[in-house]
Amino acid sequence: MDRLPRWADVVLVPFVSLLLAALISALVLLSIGQSPVQAFNVMVDGALGSAYGWGYTLYYTTSFIFTGLAVTMAFHAGLFNIGGEGQAQLGGLGVALVCLALPWPHWTLALVAATLGAALFGAAWAAIPAWLQAKRGSHIVITTIMFNYIAAALLVYLLVDVLRPAGQMDPASARFPAGANLPSLNEIPGLNLIFTKGVPANVTLFLALAMAVVVWAILWQTRLGYQIRAFGKSEPAARYAGINPVYIIMVSMLMSGALAGMMSINNVMGEAERLLQNSSEGAGFIGIAVALMGRNHPVGVVLAALLFGFLYQGGAELGLWTSIPIEMRIVVQGLVILFTGALDMMVRMMLTRIFGLFRSQKLGAA
Amino acid sequence: MAADGTYAIELKGISKAFGPVQANKDINIAVPRGTIHGIIGENGAGKSTLMSILYGFYKADAGQIFIGGKLTPIPDSQSAIRAGIGMVFQHFKLVQNFTVLENVILGAEDGPLLNTSLAKARQVLESLSRDYELDVDPDALIEDLSVGHQQRVEILKALYRQADILILDEPTGVLTPAEADHLFRILKGLKEQGKTIILITHKLREIMEATDNVSVMRRGTMVATVKTAETSPEQLAELMVGRKVLLEVEKKPARPGDVVLRVEDLRVRDEHKVERLKGVSFEIRAGEILGIAGVAGNGQSELLAALGGMMRATGKVTLKGQDLPLSGRGSDGQSRRRAGIAHVPEDRHHYGLILDFTAWENVAFGYFNAPEYQKNALFMDNKALRQDTARKMQKYDVRPPLPDLAAKNFSGGNQQKIVVAREMEQNPDLLLVGQPTRGVDIGAIEFIHNQIVALRDAGKAVLLVSVELDEIMSLSDRIAVMFDGRIMGFRDPDRTDERELGLMMAGMAGHGEAA
Structure with a gap:
């Protein structure tokens, strides 16, 4: 009945959720005898206090933008794509195959080809659950989760038995040729004045931001996006309007998988420069929280990705500079996900009630 | 009319607001015991809100409820039942694969063992069925019953809980004319036994046929309460809408072609x-x-x-x-x-x-491929769509005429006008x-x-x-x-x-x- 004003919905709800997460994190830290103030300072200082810290924060942010957009795209079609992790790992395979295929003369050519490879492999991995959903009604949540495990197993096999160069001990592909190395932010003229030390954040960041614009344009400016959103809101209504459900499920999941796959350009091509086992490092799952917190809008996704980038980098700094156990970082991240994602409705209802009280008081006074 | 205490229900100064919307404004109503009282009004006039307050679903911002002359606060539906109020909803709340008997005692079991309450309920049910022409087989499964019979089970449920006041929300929407007639016979029988019945409906004919008194609501206020015998459908329609209404459609004879x-x-x-x-x-x-x-x-x-x-x-x-x-x-x-x-x-x-889409997005619904809504091969022309929507809203008198308002924020009638405008304007x-x-x-x-x-x-x-x-x-x-x-x-x-x-x-x- 009562509804929140828009600014409260977009700004206040996530802010209060974060505050609650921070509060509980502080209590947990206190309970193990650590100072929350000190921990907070270390996190902010390590992640945002220097260009070097930003170089890491933005690196994580880049990955989370891709996976957040992937979840967003599927969500608007009413599909919950939990398979970002597997799709990202397959995207990594696509990147590796492209990068290793040719002695690339220049990174721009390699980037275009690797983007196609990543998108294609990510999309292909999403295509099977999408097809099962569209044609057989197998629930996409279940199938995409299962496909995460299959992807992980597939990559172990490929890295151990197929892609590993002879004589190498660890399960990883060969190093990519130098022509396929993406410039980091400290290697870009202009930005190198800010980023003086080597940082992992690289040109992929700009690709991620461009993709946010593309996703926005597709969803809100094209017929396809219109149909996707209509289908996601109401399947029976979409049938009435003559929107083909198989087409919408397939296309939205292919785009979702492609976006998740493209995440691997950032870590595989931009940072590791070879394909490692478990390259996506859980970013596929973080994407769910990012999309939830970002209200499934590209602008929100970019902001939420930045927050999670900060948490990742700040959490790593905690492990480096304090005696706080490394698991604490996971606790903090978990609490943020819990409050901004799962308990979002609780905060929303609470705020709605408070707003309602204010309103009726105003009416009573009038 | 009658002195205090002979009213089954009296509402005094009931007000309820949802945000800026005043759903009920200072409602006063008195329902004499042993009568059928109609409440009529357009969609969104506040009938359902008022009944929800009476049944404890909403809390009124102001006002008092008297049951049988006694001030009775109703904070939840349990207290409503205790106060002797029974409600028959438009959408039945029955367990499909339970028998009639099981549905009737659901939530009113006497103890952990069902046998005793079932036996007791069977007796009560049989006498109720006899008294009020309800004739429902206590052992029939709900899913095997017709809609009319299912409704009678809802009435039985209320009576089993010793309801003295029965509220029926749009009860005839799903019934055949014969079933509706039967329902009204049952209601008259209940009235003769001293029960009080509140009938919410938008059908003027039913009001005229079945009620003793009728209250008319318009935009959250109670505009009139009249004796049914002293009014006419035309007068009621005018009270509801606030202006004269043609009840019959004026049309020329058809000239069918090919x-x-x-x-x-x-x-x-x-x-x-x-x-x-x-x-x-x-x-x-x-x-x-x-x-x-x-x-x-x-x-x-x-x-x-x-x-x-x-x-x-x-x-x-x-x-x-x-x-x-x-x-x-x-x-x-x-x-x-x-x-x-x-x-x-x-x-x-x-x-x-x-419902979550804006009016203009809904005007494109089904016609998103129309050439006039495309800017170029890639993008839709959202601006043209907004203009087209504004034009259709004006022509079909959609209120408020705001293309950017979400469909869910329009009233039922205006939502329907958006759909009708969209479809008819396709010629x-x-x-x-x-x-x-x-x-x-x-x-x-x-x-x-x-x-x-x-x-x-x-x-x-x-x-x-x-x-x-x-x-x-x-x-x-x-x-x-x-x-x-x-x-x-x-x-x-x-x-x-x-x-x-x-x-x-x-x-x-x-x-x-x-x-």
Whole structure:
């Protein structure tokens, strides 16, 4: 009945959720005898206090933008794509195959080809659950989760038995040729004045931001996006309007998988420069929280990705500079996900009630 | 009227606001014991809010409730039941695979062991059934009962909980005329036993037939309470809307032209492979309205769905001589629209609108491929769409005329006007209309009816499906009655009456002969 004003919905709800997460994190830290103030300072200082810290924060942010957009795209079609992790790992395979295929003369050519490879492999991995959903009604949540495990197993096999160069001990592909190395932010003229030390954040960041614009344009400016959103809101209504459900499920999941796959350009091509086992490092799952917190809008996704980038980098700094156990970082991240994602409705209802009280008081006074 | 204490219910100064919307404003009402009291009003007038306050679903911002002369706060539905109030909702709250007996005691069991309460309930039920002509088999499963019987179970549930005051919310929406008559007989019987009944409805005829007093609500206020015997439907309609209303549709005789739609042996199976449409044949000519009468659930929905491209079917359908595919390629909603069929669906919330979409996005719904809505090969022309929407909103008097407002924020009547505007402005050869005025206020009903007649007069064919017999009788040029997936017969609206149609709707008369 009562509804929140828009600014409260977009700004206040996530802010209060974060505050609650921070509060509980502080209590947990206190309970193990650590100072929350000190921990907070270390996190902010390590992640945002220097260009070097930003170089890491933005690196994580880049990955989370891709996976957040992937979840967003599927969500608007009413599909919950939990398979970002597997799709990202397959995207990594696509990147590796492209990068290793040719002695690339220049990174721009390699980037275009690797983007196609990543998108294609990510999309292909999403295509099977999408097809099962569209044609057989197998629930996409279940199938995409299962496909995460299959992807992980597939990559172990490929890295151990197929892609590993002879004589190498660890399960990883060969190093990519130098022509396929993406410039980091400290290697870009202009930005190198800010980023003086080597940082992992690289040109992929700009690709991620461009993709946010593309996703926005597709969803809100094209017929396809219109149909996707209509289908996601109401399947029976979409049938009435003559929107083909198989087409919408397939296309939205292919785009979702492609976006998740493209995440691997950032870590595989931009940072590791070879394909490692478990390259996506859980970013596929973080994407769910990012999309939830970002209200499934590209602008929100970019902001939420930045927050999670900060948490990742700040959490790593905690492990480096304090005696706080490394698991604490996971606790903090978990609490943020819990409050901004799962308990979002609780905060929303609470705020709605408070707003309602204010309103009726105003009416009573009038 | 009567002195204090003889009122079963008295509400004094009830107010309730939802945010800026004042749903109930200083409502005063007194219902004498042992009467049937009608509450009538347009959609959104505040009837349901008022009853929800009485049944403890909402808390009033201000005001007092007196039951039997005693001040009785009702913070939740448990206290409402304790105060002797029973409620029969529009949508029944019954467990389908339980028996009548089990449903009646559900939530009112005497202890952990069911046997004793079941035995007690059986006795009570039998005497209640005898006293009030309810005749329901206590051991029947709910899913095997007709809608009318299910409603009686709801009444039994309330009576078993010793309700003295019975509130019925739009009770006849799902009933045949005969079932409705039976319901009113039951209500009269209850009244004679001293029960008090509040009947919420938007059907003026029922108010006139069944009630002793009637209260009229308009925009959150109680505008009048009158003795039914001293008022007329015209006066009530005027009180509801605030201006004079034409209850009869004015239309010139039809001048039917060529056959536009020909349907032969149309059959539809639902997802459980149950045949819902069992071989339906008819035709509609240009400039003609064919009305389909019938109790909800006798295949009318499937007929609309099959013709609108929402359900697979078999048989033969031609539109202006062209075959329409009934399954597979070319049988979807987009192909139907291209062929010249527009469709105002029965359930606008479920099908006709995306409630979270803005008005302009909804105006493109189904027509998003239209060339005039495209900026170029890639992008839609959202600006043109907004302008087009503003124009349609003005022409169809949609209020408020804001293209950027979400569909859910319009009233039912205005939502329906958006759907009607969208479909009619496509200038279709055939218009499918399902329940055009369900949940729509009287002022908008008049408008929508006139639009349908205007389309007919422009030489288009109209297939009208409605469970409102009045609507069918006054709009149709020919009436087909459906029962159990078949057409029982065709009638000329001028040469039939509600009794005959009612019998045909119950599957008891007719067959074949055309009018």
